[in-house]
Amino acid sequence: MTKMPLGKGLNAGLRAAMEADDKVMIMGEDVGKLGGVFRITDGLQKDFGESRVIDAPLSESGILGTAIGLTMRGYRPVLEIQFDGFVYPAYDQIVSQVAKLHFRSRGAVTMPIVIRIPFGGGIGAVEHHSESPEAQFALTAGLKVVSCSNANDAYWMIQQAIASDDPIVFMEPKRRYWDQGEVDLESAPAPLHASRVLREGTDATLIAYGPMVKTCLESADAAAEEGNSIEVIDLRTLSPLDLDPVFESVRRTGHAIVVHEAAQTLGLGAEISARITEKCFFSLEAPVLRVTGYDLPYPPSRAEEEFLPGLDRVLEAVDRSLAY
């Protein structure tokens, strides 16, 4: 066990993946000398060279489009999109090409591409630097989407994603990059596409991923002081969803609340609520509730604290659910 921040966990995971397979390469804006604007690729170009850690021209469509060709030549590109709000110039390549080539070729072509996106708000940034576009990828057939919430998962999930032969959108909770956590360098946690119960409880189930996991754990702590026992599940994988642990939990607690930063309408919470309702209808003692961002473009950062789900909103939803 060693302690490191989530961002360092990603860096160590990338390093391990590059050591394990010399076809793994990194491409993105400012990932080389600068080590990325968040320093996630810090030191990798120095150690693996400019051919394996490539400072890309300022062109997201180019980064994604050329990665497709590189995979067809046997490489395993790990791509950094500098910020969530800058993935859209690459969106066409991701949803029209990356997501479809395996299917179109009836399996003859594989797309082992990892698209790393630092996502979400809470860092006081200017516009386009705090978005949560995960649902737009999760609803695209042919893409897998995951999100880590702690240093150990960061270290292992990035390696698991790189090892996968499928294209993976890897959502990194940027406001948690500096959070310290224990990393077990010896044994991997759950497989990539598995959710995990992080805290056990009997009264209600909080379901979250990425940056909101910490918020939910803190909410569960606060709820415990008021005598409520809250279970917290880290989804980890957003597509495919691994909801069996969620169903199992909700059948016990009878109360489910999905928490995410992305806007409510057509967010992941909508899908998860629908499935819980289908599978756990007779166990539910309250409707499945959602605590999410509002259906607004991301607001100026001085309003983000009210915009983003925080402790108070989660606890209010817990109370509302338990009051049914």
Add this chain to the structure above:
Amino acid sequence: MSVSMPDTYVADDPAGAFPLVQLLTPEGQRVSHDEFSYDGDDDSIRDLFRDLVLSRRIDFEANALQRHGELGLWAPAQGQEAAQIGSGRALRPQDFAFPTYREHGVALCRGVDPALLLGLFRGVELGGWDPAEHGFALYSIVIGAQTLHATGYAMGLNLDGAVGTGDSERDAAVIAYFGDGATSQGSVNEAFDWAAVFNAPVVFFCQNNQYAISASTDRQTRGPIAQRAGGFGFRGIRVDGNDVLACHAVTTAAMQRARDGEGPMLIEAYTYRMGAHTTSDDPTRYRDSAEVETWKLKDPIERVKRYLLVQGTPQEFFDDLDAEAEELGRHLRETCKALPEPDLAELFDEVFVEGTPELAEQKADYLAFRDSLEPEGSAS
């Protein structure tokens, strides 16, 4: 496995097809050019100097405000003042400018209160001014997007018959600002193509400040940026971006051509970003101080000052200007802190012209939740 790269960077243009247009040397000497000239008198050069000094002051104050925690971020423009003031002062009131996030000097030229520029960086605004009022679009953070907007606006000028009428009060053109990094984006190349195809009255003004965050220009292009235009069917010119007279002269000519209906032009202002990319950047990771020192000698403000001093500009002028810059600094500091905080409740009404039931419901939920919280400071 290794990737070989050509070690010379042809953007330096050894063939000499794109020599720098220069009208004022770093030593403060006026020089002539066979095509472009600056026709203003020394009073007008003093006006340009004033803008240069004030725009640097904006930068200085904003950097300090960021360090004091009043701004979340700032994008410094130090070193690029001549490119911005020279081009900005070449615009007419009816022209329209589409900036990036660094065009503070152009904003000054367009009559935008510099304090309003701080709103975006303070996190209280996503814009801060009415584009139509100033002929100055909102800052664009997504690299390159604004070049297409500029082209569309210019197409609109064509459609409105506001081009080539010979009426200098009516004929208008558009200027689009972007960096060297932006030339790698598809959108910028699309803008070039559309502008040429539709003969749009738009001047593409690239401030080649040598870096896109950490990536030097040779990571964006292997040909002179000015040369790009040729492939799209219009003319590119490279100008000394630290020479305010040359930037003014070349932009004036390009804008006039555009207003006259002769279509787009690309200006590459060859300059240097003296400071960090933004206040959260660490330039020592990717460039050495010797390079910065070399560019310091080409400072866009010093050379005008040298010229004006030799012309016998009285000390009083410089003293008055210092006082004016001081006053601007005070205005920025005071206004920054007084910029109104955003109210999330109001923002629900600003998503659409005609609101939606969902938004109305979410707003009501938000207000109810907000009211349910204990008022700040109340003891419990």
